[in-house]
Each structure stands twice: as C-alpha cells, then as structure tokens.
Amino acid sequence: MSVETVAGNGRGAAARLGMIEVAERLFAERGVDGVSLREIGTQAGQRNTAAARYHFGSKEALVDAVFRHRMEPINARRLAYLDTLDQDGRGHDVRSLVEAFVHPLADTALGEPGNPSWYLRFCINAGLLEGIAVADLGREEWTRGVHIVRTRLLGLLDQVPQPLRADRWMLLAGYVGHALASRETFIQYGRAASLTPHPVFLSHLTDTAVALTTAPVSPETAAHLHQNRRTP
CATH class of the missing domain: 1.10.357 (Tetracycline Repressor; domain 2)
Structure with missing residues (x-):
C-alpha cells in the first residue's frame, strides 16, 4: 500500500469521525428529522456537500x-x-x-x-x-x-x-x-x-x-x- 493510499485512508477516517461527532450533537439538539446529511457534512468542515451521503449512504x-x-x-x-x-x-x-x-x-x-x-x-x-x-x-x-x-x-x-x-x-x-x-x-x-x-x-x-x-x-x-x- 502506497504512502498516498495510507494518507488518503487516514483522511477518510478522520472525515468520518468528524461527521459522526457532529451528527451526534445535531441529532441530540434537534432530533434526527431536524438535520440533513448536507448540514452535517458542512458543519464537519467538508467542502463536498454530499460527503455524509458518500461516507454513510443514508441517515x-x-x-x-x-x-x-x-x-x-x-x-x-x-x-x-x-x-x-x-x-x-x-x-x-x-x-x-x-x-x-x-x-x-x-x-x-x-x-x-x-x-x-x-x-x-x-x-x-x-x-x-x-x-x-x-x-x-x-x-x-x-x-x-x-x-x-x-x-x-x-x-x-x-x-x-x-x-x-x-x-x-x-x-x-x-x-x-x-x-x-x-x-x-x-x-x-x-x-x-x-x-x-x-x-x-x-x-x-x-x-x-x-x-x-x-x-x-x-x-x-x-x-x-x-x-x-x-x-x-
């Protein structure tokens, strides 16, 4: 496995963890139906507005x-x-x-x-x-x-x-x-x-x-x- 692949996997894992932590807070504050996947990705610092759907597939x-x-x-x-x-x-x-x-x-x-x-x-x-x-x-x-x-x-x-x-x-x-x-x-x-x-x-x-x-x-x-x- 190349250094670039390892780094990419590390960034992907960090992105997933960031969205998990943001989702926990937002779902706790406003309920599952009150938060979109797009907002979770944005608040987790993801430039791609479809990042949460890409990483998790569904709410x-x-x-x-x-x-x-x-x-x-x-x-x-x-x-x-x-x-x-x-x-x-x-x-x-x-x-x-x-x-x-x-x-x-x-x-x-x-x-x-x-x-x-x-x-x-x-x-x-x-x-x-x-x-x-x-x-x-x-x-x-x-x-x-x-x-x-x-x-x-x-x-x-x-x-x-x-x-x-x-x-x-x-x-x-x-x-x-x-x-x-x-x-x-x-x-x-x-x-x-x-x-x-x-x-x-x-x-x-x-x-x-x-x-x-x-x-x-x-x-x-x-x-x-x-x-x-x-x-x-």
Whole structure:
C-alpha cells in the first residue's frame, strides 16, 4: 500500500469521525428529522456537500455509525461487567443486571468531568428510528452486552405476564436513558455542582430502575390485559 493510499485512508477516517461527532450533537439538539446529511457534512468542515451521503449512504446508516462509535467501548465494559458478575455468581440477579445496564453507559458518557458527551440525548432522539441496530439488539457484536442483559432480565420476571415483559424492558430503558440524559444536560451547562454526587445518583437510579423492573402487576392491569388479550 502506497504512502498516498495510507494518507488518503487516514483522511477518510478522520472525515468520518468528524461527521459522526457532529451528527451526534445535531441529532441530540434537534432530533434526527431536524438535520440533513448536507448540514452535517458542512458543519464537519467538508467542502463536498454530499460527503455524509458518500461516507454513510443514508441517515439510518449514520445513526448506526454514531451508536457504534459510542457503544463499542460501552459494550466492552458491559461484557467485562457481566463476566465479573458470572464469576461472582450474580449473573442472574436483577439488581446486578440493572447495574450492568446502567453503569457502563453512565461511566462512558458521563465519566469525564467537564467533558460530557451528547450521546445520551442522541439516544433519546435516535433510539426509535426504524431500521437501526439498537432496534434489534441481536444484530451486531457491539449490542451483544445489552442483548444479554435484556434476555436475562426478562427471563427473571416470572411475576410479570409474558405479554408485558417486553414493555418492562422498554420502560426500563426509557427511564434510565432519560434520567442520564437529564444529568448529561445539567453537566454540560455548568450545573454539575447542584447535582447529587455521582456514586449516590447511580445507586439511587439503580434502586428505582429495579423497582420499575420488578413492580407487581396490579389487579387493574391484569383485568385490562385479560379484556384486551389477542385471540388467534
């Protein structure tokens, strides 16, 4: 491979990374539908107005690229966390699994004092976009950790009727995501001093997330479920 080719590949990788970082911020600020690929390329310093489409092909692929950029280190932390839990005999404990969901995400996105990411707010806006990897957690290696957590957690919810278990995961993920995104916003706008200390916040967030996950189904919900059950 020539020196020119290596340099070109390096410039291409730098251009991709720049657009990924700009896309994360703009999607976090204005939502996926509020930003064009052309604007992302321009704000990333690309003279070619079609640069983002050239590198990623579509907005969905760019969203996936942002998720992959952030989730690869999060996934590595989560898999290591799960390995430790398994070694300690806690790999199928509800609280431990909720911690395995919360801590790697919070530590990666909020772990650098004075340098919060835009990732958590990006997740809120981009997470439900159709056709992306996080909508199918078994699709990519970099979603394997969260796929394991989800599978194990849902398998422990014997007290929750089967039709409601997927909803429990969606409620858990939404609750944790919004709580962390709010904290990310406070940190970014210089209000970190007013926040609960980070270890206390994470433990309390885990407390409430476990309570949400394991909450008993009320007689009212059971009655509604019975009345609205699907028949073959």
